[in-house]
Amino acid sequence: MAELTKKTMDGNEAAAYTSYAFTENAAIYPITPSSPMADHTDQWAQQGRKNIFGQTVNIVEMESEGGAAGAVHGSLATGALTTTYTASQGLLLMIPNMYKIAGELLPCVFHVSARALAAHALNIFGDHADVYACRQTGFAMLCSNSVQEVADLAAVAHLASIKTRVPFLHFFDGFRTSHEIQKIEVIDYDTLGSLVDYEAVKAFRKRALSPNHPTLRGTAQNPDIYFQGREASNPFYLAVPDQVQYYMDKINEIRGTDYKLYNYYGAADADRIIIAMGSVCETAEEVIDFLNAHGEKVGLLKVHLYRPFAADKLLAAIPSTVKAIAVLDRTKEPGSYAEPLFLDVAAAYVGKNAPKLIGGRYGMGSKDTTPETVLAVYKELKKDQPKERFTIGIDDDVTFLSLDCSESIEVAGEGVVQARFWGLGADGTVGANKNSIKIIGDHTDKYAQAYFSYDSKKSGGITISDLRFGDTPIRSTYLINKADFVACHNQSYVYEYDMLSSGQEKSSRTDSPAQ
Numbered sequence: 001m002a003e004l005t006k007k008t009m010d011g012n013e014a015a016a017y018t019s020y021a022f023t024e025n026a027a028i029y030p031i032t033p034s035s036p037m038a039d040h041t042d043q044w045a046q047q048g049r050k051n052i053f054g055q056t057v058n059i060v061e062m063e064s065e066g067g068a069a070g071a072v073h074g075s076l077a078t079g080a081l082t083t084t085y086t087a088s089q090g091l092l093l094m095i096p097n098m099y100k101i102a103g104e105l106l107p108c109v110f111h112v113s114a115r116a117l118a119a120h121a122l123n124i125f126g127d128h129a130d131v132y133a134c135r136q137t138g139f140a141m142l143c144s145n146s147v148q149e150v151a152d153l154a155a156v157a158h159l160a161s162i163k164t165r166v167p168f169l170h171f172f173d174g175f176r177t178s179h180e181i182q183k184i185e186v187i188d189y190d191t192l193g194s195l196v197d198y199e200a201v202k203a204f205r206k207r208a209l210s211p212n213h214p215t216l217r218g219t220a221q222n223p224d225i226y227f228q229g230r231e232a233s234n235p236f237y238l239a240v241p242d243q244v245q246y247y248m249d250k251i252n253e254i255r256g257t258d259y260k261l262y263n264y265y266g267a268a269d270a271d272r273i274i275i276a277m278g279s280v281c282e283t284a285e286e287v288i289d290f291l292n293a294h295g296e297k298v299g300l301l302k303v304h305l306y307r308p309f310a311a312d313k314l315l316a317a318i319p320s321t322v323k324a325i326a327v328l329d330r331t332k333e334p335g336s337y338a339e340p341l342f343l344d345v346a347a348a349y350v351g352k353n354a355p356k357l358i359g360g361r362y363g364m365g366s367k368d369t370t371p372e373t374v375l376a377v378y379k380e381l382k383k384d385q386p387k388e389r390f391t392i393g394i395d396d397d398v399t400f401l402s403l404d405c406s407e408s409i410e411v412a413g414e415g416v417v418q419a420r421f422w423g424l425g426a427d428g429t430v431g432a433n434k435n436s437i438k439i440i441g442d443h444t445d446k447y448a449q450a451y452f453s454y455d456s457k458k459s460g461g462i463t464i465s466d467l468r469f470g471d472t473p474i475r476s477t478y479l480i481n482k483a484d485f486v487a488c489h490n491q492s493y494v495y496e497y498d499m500l501s502s503g504q505e506k507s508s509r510t511d512s513p514a515q
Helices: 011-022 035-047 065-077 088-093 095-103 147-164 189-194 198-206 226-231 234-238 240-255 280-293 311-316 340-348 371-381 429-443
Strands: 004-010 025-028 058-061 082-086 109-114 140-143 168-173 181-187 262-266 272-276 298-303 305-307 324-329 356-361 389-391 417-424 447-453 462-470 485-488
Touching (some): 004 011, 004 429, 011 082, 011 109, 011 147, 011 168, 011 181, 011 189, 025 035, 025 065, 035 058, 065 088, 065 095, 088 095, 109 147, 140 147, 140 240, 147 168, 147 181, 147 198, 147 240, 181 429, 234 240, 240 305, 272 280, 272 340, 272 371, 311 340, 324 340, 324 371, 340 356, 356 371, 417 429, 429 447
Parallel strands (some): 082 109, 140 168, 272 298, 272 324, 324 356, 356 389, 417 485
Antiparallel strands (some): 004 181, 140 305, 181 447, 262 298, 417 462, 447 462
C-alpha cells in the first residue's frame, strides 16, 4: 500500500523531491527561478538521502548551462539516468544538446520553472516563452498547473521517459508555481520505485557506450539516408501519449486523482470553454464554479501533454456542445499568425466542424492573472464578433487588443483567511512568513498557501508576503486582492504605498455576468 505523506513545500521542492528518486547523476548550472531544485538535490545528496536505486545522487555544477547540457548528454550516453534543472536563457543554451539527446533517444527529464526570455528587457519572472522555444527539439513536454501536480507529474515524466526512450521537459510556471508554498501529498520512494519498468532501465544501460561492446555514434550523414533516420523515430513518439496516460493512471490509483493528457473541468454541456496550461487553470476553475453556479455553462480544458500533441485525445475531451473556444498562451511570438497553443488547437480542427476559435495572450513576465481577467475572456466568447486576438491583464492603448477586465467578482473559497505582510528585503518578513505557513500546513488540518513578491533587488527592496489558509483547497494562483489582515513592517511604507488597497471592501458581483 502506498504511503502518502502530507508536506508543506513549494513547487521547486516538489519537483526536486520526485526527481531525486529517479536520478543517478544531475548536472546543473543555477538560474532563477529554478535554482532551489538543484540546491535541494545537492543538500539531500550531502545528507546521504538514497534514491530508488539505493544511491545518493551524484551532482556536479558546471560553468554554464551549455556545459550542464553537455554533461547530461555525456552521462546519458554512458547509461546513467540523468537530470537537470533550468529556465529561460539557460534552457535556450541547452537546445543544441537537446536535439542530440532526443535524436539519440536517451531517456531523461529536464525540470523547467518556465520563465520569460529577455527581449526588449530582462525579466526574471514567469511565462512560457522558454519552453515554447523548445517544441521542435524532440523532447516530450509535460505541464504541471499546481504544486501538487508538480510532485505527481514529475514522476510521470521520469517513468514515461524510461519506458519510451523519449526525453521529457517537465515544466511549471516560474515563481507562481515554483515558489508558491502549498500543503501537498507526496508519494514515498518505495512506491515510486515499484512503478519503474526495470527491463527498460536494463536495456538503457545495455545501450551505453562501453569499450566492452564498441558502437558507432555521432556520425555525419549525407542526403541519401539522413531523412530516413529522422523518420525512423516516429514509432517512439507515437507511443508516448498512451504511455504517459498509463503512468498517469498509476498515479491516479495511488493518489485518487484523475490525471489525463487533457483534463476537462466545468459544465458537461458547456457552450464556451478556455484551453490553457499552467497556473492560470487554477484561477479559471474558481471562475467556472462561480459562473456555473449562476446559470452559465462554461468550462476549461487543461493541457498536460503538450508534446507530442495528441490532437485526437484533445478533441475527445471537449464537450460536443461547445460553440466558442478561447485559447490562452503565456507568450508572444511577434510576426506569427497566432501563439503556439492556439495554432496547435486550430490544426487539430482542420477538416472538422470547428467551433469559433479566438486566441489571447496573458501573464507574460508574471503579470498577475486574476479572476476578473478570466471572466473577461468568457464574456468575450459570448459576443457575436469576439476579438480574434486579444490580451488580458494589461491596458493596450497602442493596438487596442485588451479586453475590459474591470468587472470584479468574489470567487475565493468559503472560510479562507487572506493576510498580506509588507516588508523590507532582508528584514526577516519573508522568512518568518515561510515558517508560519509551514507551521499551519504541517501542524494543523488547514489547507495553506503562501506566495512572496519581490524583485531582483531582494535585500533592501520591497517585499509582499501573501498568505492564505482555510478548510478547503486553495486554487487562488494570484495576488491577494481582498485581505482580511494587512501588516506593515516598515513605517515609511504607510506614506509611500496604498497599503489598504488590497484590504478594502470591493464591490463584487453576485449575479450572473450574463444578466
